[in-house]
Amino acid sequence: xxxxxxxxxxxxxxxxxxxxxxxxxxxxxxxxxxxxxxxxxxxxxxxxxxxxxxxxxxxxxxxxxxxxxxxxxxxxxxxxxxxxxxxxxxxxxxxxxxxxxxxxxxxxxxxxxxx
Numbered sequence: 001x002x003x004x005x006x007x008x009x010x011x012x013x014x015x016x017x018x019x020x021x022x023x024x025x026x027x028x029x030x031x032x033x034x035x036x037x038x039x040x041x042x043x044x045x046x047x048x049x050x051x052x053x054x055x056x057x058x059x060x061x062x063x064x065x066x067x068x069x070x071x072x073x074x075x076x077x078x079x080x081x082x083x084x085x086x087x088x089x090x091x092x093x094x095x096x097x098x099x100x101x102x103x104x105x106x107x108x109x110x111x112x113x114x115x
Contacts (some may be wrong), residue, residue: 003035005084006042007067009036010050011102018054027058028099034081034088035091037062049094092104 009031014020018049020028038060042063050057066084071077079097087095 003037003071006034006063006089007040007069007083008032008034008037008042008046008063008068009061011061011066012050013056013058014058014099015054020055023099025099025101027102030099031080031083031097033066033095033097034093035087045094048084053096064076086097 009029011027011029012020013027014023014025032046034042034045034049036045041058045058047057066080069080071080083095083097087093
């Protein structure tokens with residue numbers, strides 16, 4: 001069965017001892033890469049890896065074959081290309097991109113009030 005490189009955008013909870021928690025984050029957004037036969041298998045692998053790394057999946061925002069992705073900005077395209085390149089070197093693993101902290105609603109309001 002052929003394997004496809006999938007990218008998955010996730011909102012995650014940073015459990016105690018996870019890299020995100022060590023960086024002071026309670027929750028974060030991350031894009032992960034994984035080889036799988038279909039999107040269901042990709043999500044199963046991602047969920048298992050997140051749990052193993054100390055994260056909890058809040059929501060998968062989207063999942064798509066990496067080759068089908070179109071990026072709005074160059075930075076996102078570069079990050080995705082890096083993920084796919086790293087995934088090619090370790091095809092049996094789930095590969096994580098950078099963690100981006102989530103912005104709480106009250107923090108959003110403070111930013112708007114300050115503007």
